[in-house]
Amino acid sequence: MNISIDVKELDQQTTMTLAGEIDAYTAPQLRETAFPYTEKKQASVVIDLSGVTYMDSTGLGVFVGLFKSLNANDGTLKLVGLSDRLKRLFDITGLADIMNINSEAEGGV
Amino acid sequence: MNFRDRMLDEYKEILKTYIHDQTEQALYMSQKFSRKSIEYKISPEEMISLHKTSIMDLEPDLPESLLLSLDILLEVMMSYGLAYREHQSLRTIQRELINEIEVAASMQQTLLGTQIPRISSLDIGAISVPAKQMSGDYYHFVSHENGAISVAIADIIGKGIPAALCMSMIKYSMDSMPDDSQNPGDVLERLNRVVEQNVDPTMFITMFSGLYHPDNHTFYYSSAGHEPGFFYHAETGTFEELQAKGLLLGVDKKAKYNEYERKVEVGDVILLMSDGVTECRTEEGFLEVDTLIAYIKKYIHLSAQDIADKVYKELEYLQDFQLRDDFTLIILKRTA
Structure with missing residues (x-):
């Protein structure tokens, strides 16, 4: 039960690459790492989930929290590289309709 | 000496x-x-x-x-x-704290207790097992004066004690809803406003809300981001997902919830569950929907409570008796 979080900042855009499992044990770590980037004005945060092997509802809660925080600061959130299983999770919860979600990983920079 | x-x-x-x-x-x-x-x-x-x-x-x-x-x-x-x-x-x-949590867990049981309603045409069974001491899953039944039955199943995201406290709030807002607003869509819209205003912004709730009318044997339902249930057609012996789209409670206070309906024939079964059931992890990976359905099918001829108990036993065995997530399964079976 581990997660790795790699953060790259370029101008206004923050790209986070996650790998591992997002559950009740690792979610607090993700929240603490990612939250500060969502609190800047008009931040653009891209999160690459292609290395995520498991995510439960606690993990989903973190993304909703990030989404809300970015919205409150006129920022944007984009999730990329979702596996079918993750895609289903966002579909079921209705989040796919309000969040920017893409199954493909981001090409280039 | x-x-x-x-x-x-x-x-x-x-x-x-x-x-x-x-x-x-x-x-x-x-x-x-x-x-x-x-x-x-x-x-x-x-x-x-x-x-x-x-x-x-x-x-x-x-x-x-x-x-x-x-x-x-x-x-x-x-x-x-x-x-x-x-x-x-x-x-x-630590020993003192463990005692306190035990007291809180038993209080949760008492506070959130719900009676499984008895009506002649419907056999109802339910099982809910927490992974830790305090559950983040919740289900609730309400019997209405006109004979209809409301059923709700919810998963509070964010586990443990805060989730348990949040659940009491949900239960009391459900109980205090007027008898004329039983429609699942309305129930979710009201609860969504309660949750949006009152709950910690990092806490969310998925909920499936249903209403069974014994007069026309129709099941009305709406979902707020909850794991879809299954519908078993007795005549064809087939299962179908109870698809319903809707946003999690507590994300957007203007969210609307569509209502769906399903005619229920004698022998048909409605299965509602938490994601602890479908996200069940085994040694070889995740539980596949087909595997889950095979287990349900194996016991579908039993009484509602027996189906729930037996399916739980099977999945508990698959997971080596180590629940990773709270597990809740509700079965509604039309008998007459």
């Missing part, structure tokens, strides 16, 4: 035996002695002092430097003694 003298004698005896002929027996005795000293709360520094007194008695000709070195050892061991006592007091506090 006081306690210290008795311990001293005993220790001296062990020491003497060992110095004399280094037997296993003496080592064994010293292990026993050490357990006894812990039991009687003898601190590490006291042990050193006991050792010094004993050895001075047994071997009066020891070099002075060796004896002096024991004084330093004694000083050094003092911190160990303190750490040990701290550990003991933390253990006491």
Whole structure:
């Protein structure tokens, strides 16, 4: 039960690459790492989930929290590289309709 | 002879035996002695002092430097003694906390208790098993005056005690809803406003809300981001997902919830569940929907409660009896 979080900042855009499992044990770590980037004005945060092997509802809660925080600061959130299983999770919860979600990983920079 | 003298004698005896002929027996005795000293709360520094007194008695000709070195050892061991006592007091506090949580868990059971309604045409079964002491899953039934039955199943995201507290809030807002707003879509819209305003912004709720009308045997349902249930058609022996789209509670206060309906024939079964059921992990990976359906099908001829219990047993076995997530399964089976 581990997660790795790699953060790259370029101008206004923050790209986070996650790998591992997002559950009740690792979610607090993700929240603490990612939250500060969502609190800047008009931040653009891209999160690459292609290395995520498991995510439960606690993990989903973190993304909703990030989404809300970015919205409150006129920022944007984009999730990329979702596996079918993750895609289903966002579909079921209705989040796919309000969040920017893409199954493909981001090409280039 | 006081306690210290008795311990001293005993220790001296062990020491003497060992110095004399280094037997296993003496080592064994010293292990026993050490357990006894812990039991009687003898601190590490006291042990050193006991050792010094004993050895001075047994071997009066020891070099002075060796004896002096024991004084330093004694000083050094003092911190160990303190750490040990701290550990003991933390253990006491931990035991107290465990007791408190047990009380809270049983209170949760009482507060959130729900009666499975009895109506002639419908057989209802439910099972809910928490992964930890306090569950984040919740289900609730309401019997209406017109004979209809409301059922709700929810998963509070964010587990443990905060989730449990949040659940009580949900339960009381459901119970205090007027009898004329039983429509699942309305129920979710109201709850969504309650959750959006009152709950910690990092906490969310998925909920499936249903209403069974025995007059026309129709099941009305809406979902707020909850795991879809299954519908079993008795005539064809097939299963179908109870698809319903809707946003999680607590994300957007203007969210609307579509209502869906399904005609229920005799023998048809409605299965509602939490994601602890579908996200069940086995040694080989995730539980596949087909596997889950196969288990349900195996027991579909049983009574509603038996189906719930048996499916739980199967999945518990698959997971090696280690639940990773709370597990809730509700079965509604039309019998007449």
